[in-house]
Amino acid sequence: LLEETPPLSAKHKFDLHLPGLLKVLAEHLYSSKKVGIRELIQNAHDSCVRRRIEANEPHYRPRIDLSVDPARRTLTIRDNGNGLTEEEIQTYLATIGRGYTRELREKLSLYSPEEAGELIGQFGLGFLSAFLIASEVTLTTRSVSGSGALRWHSAGDEHYDLSPTEHAAIGTTVELRVKPAASFILKENALAGTVRTYADFLPTPIYVQEDEHPINLMTPPWEEDDPLQAARDYVARAFHNTEPLAVFPLSDWKVDIGHDHVTVPLKGFLFVPPGSVASVREFGDMTVFIRRMFICERERDLLPPWARFVRGVIECPVLQPTASREGIHQDENYESVRQALEEQLGQALRELARDEPATWKKIVRGHSDVIVGWAVSDNEFFERVEDIVTFRTSRGPLSLGEYLKLTNGTLYYVTRELGSLQEQVLAEGRDVPAIDASWFAVTPFLQKYALRHPDVDLVQLDGEAEQLLRPIMEEPFAALLKHYREQGVRARVAAFKPADVPAVVLYPQGAELAQEASASAEAGDLPGPLAGLVHEYIDQKFGGGEELKGTLYLNASCPLVRRLAERPPNEATRAVVLTLLHQVARLFAGRMLSAADAVAAFRETTQSLEALLQP
């Protein structure tokens, strides 16, 4: 027995557990069962290319046919390619990891690189992916070399059957018995959609359910006579009838890689959809084809981060697919392609802005959120969009150029979505619209704009609304102000519009944070050093915190306020009216009020009204 045991140092051969490998492929390598269809179509295509290359047949017309039979639960893929001999079946079909196509491409690449480029297969794993969707696979083939027809059958275990059979035509037919989990593929529409996704640009015509027209385009848009129109048609076909605002064809591009330049072979196009919504419906993604075979869509790293208003379709042979061919390796080539795309897009946008300003304007307006966000951190891009991009204002969307004509060179903006009504009313009172700057990028954009245009002033209404008020002599209103000041209310008088508004309460910028900090410290929520720090912060920023209570501005333009000052009623009535004005103004401010504060304000209002109703 000992003699029969091989010595430990001997070479051993790996054994392959096919069901285990298939499970790995199905559950871990490929993310979609549809990939099985892609691999079989690609094998069929490669077989047709091989027949054209290897057999000298001038009248050869390659074709691939797919059909489903829901009753029998079968999917059949038939090609009229060069078929397989028994040796080829043994060497390539049944040897995992060894791909006939890859070996042929490597041979061809030396003397016929164009023909090599037409071949797609690479890893010798593709045929196995048939078992993603099938429980049994039957392959019938007759080689163009003249040997007899063969039938190969496997149920996905370690064994397969190979036997002679009758098969008149040259080529290969693969019949899959579809697993229940892949039943979707037995629907004709699903099959057609899958073929279009993966094989739209394959040059071999593909027919589904014996339709007389091939289902695939065969020629990618960039190889059509009118590539721009073809690209628009393709966008409509593949991107849900999106009518692009602009299409930019791609071409080979020389990029600087530091120590040298390389030319990146690029085909395809970029396009700008009609509109985007920041963070919710953004683009910046590419659909990637390699050797005309679809690899992936929504590839987001190829385009620069600022280009989230752009999409594209790219065919690039230097990109390296992953083993599953559902993604791309992010290697040096990938970086060069990314650089080439960024430079080409930048140039295309510059030219568009120069040559087709109307289209450029449409793009900037359709994608304003995304573009504003990007422009803030890129000076060159900012220059190109600063006067075109539109902002939401209290009078609808306006560009800054249009806006500034209305305001004599000042940008008034509010940063809060809620509670900015008072500021908007004050702005409209001065006959100027307020810009809605609640979107995170708007304030930095406006700040950058003001920095670049020294003649433009910037006023943040929620914090600097005093600038909309006209200072006025206090003396005629001294009695009213005295009343408030005696009650600890910071009060001033100013003239502002609309004159119907008798008073407003304004708070400084950052008041909410300071109030929150102060409340936490006073409630004892902050341990010693933090409480000290907070008090110091409030002292330094808000002069001890008095400002945080807000400042009541009586409106000297309001007839009611003027009447109270010029012809005051009796003291009791005046006190009641002044209390009402104050509480209404606090509620109107919509800021810095806790629920308890609001209830107290309503209570005082009600009590004041009751006092007025006293006989």
Added chain:
Amino acid sequence: MNIWDWVADYQKKAQADGDKQRLRLTEIFPAAWPHRETAPERMLQMFREGRWLAQQLDEPWWMLFFDYWQVGTLMYWMRDFRDVNDLAISAMLKARSLAFAGCPLNVAIHRDLTNYYLAVDALGYEERIRELINFIEREFAIEGEDRYLLLGDKCTLAQELEHWDEAENFALHELSLVDGDDPRNNPVHHAIFTYTWLCWIAYQRQSWNELSQWARVGEDRSHKAGYGEQEAEFLAWQALLARRERDEEGAQRLKRRASSRISRLRLAWSPCYWFALSAFHKVGGELERSLRVWQRAMGSIAGHGRLALECDYRLEQCRVLAKLGRLGDDDVAAASASAARLLKPAIALGKLERILRGDEDEE
């Protein structure tokens, strides 16, 4: 659980739910981080967008994360402290509320306040900084990456106070934690910064052999980790050392490498880089160049709220101008005004006085 474990769990759930918007929250930091040295303002912008998205999605933890990352971007990469205090206090208040109990960023968020005071006016706020450090140590369990952060704060304070032995002890203690530490605690990142401190300490003590040792090892680590700014700093120290040893060719080569490395970056270069560069020119007798170094340094931080550093740079300018015999009243007035903005101006004013008397003769 550290923040990245928390994010990974969140990401898995978002993926399982097919929730693309929440998935996007998890994608923003990895997409923003590579911009830290070359386009920090873009990194800030991405964090602002993340904050906005988190608010739309009603995700308070994510809102806090993005606030914290904004503070970090402003302090450590943009080096602009004007809005930091508001953001840092706001983050601290949020982090202390019940909703954030167990938040993995609690220590880091409190520490940002320490760092703010350290960067703005460390001598003026010395007591406040000590109180904060003590408080953080008392309040939280300091483990994982937080150990480095706390030691780093102590080391920085000791450097600002010119307590070099104490600073060195903290730095060496920090280095002792690095070997074999869990990579999730970012030991390499912290080691690189510790080497920069050890170089600075060695330079201040004029311990040239030590400076050489730390600069070489720092260069190696920072190069491997892709920390361009720190690599440039280590190269600049080596250039200074080569010049001191009269290896002019080597010195120029090292300086070129340092310049080439740092000029690619779009951030306000670190003070140590400017000091190393200025010292390089002084050793070579190039006082005009040294003066230009300080003028550029001043320009890079002016108006960014770094009061103590502005004062330091003004004093360095005065020091070089005095050597050139061109120290004018305006320069002295500017330095005095700069000192007057500090909480304890006497120390800076004392240094200025010594420059005016011609008592200073460093390097």
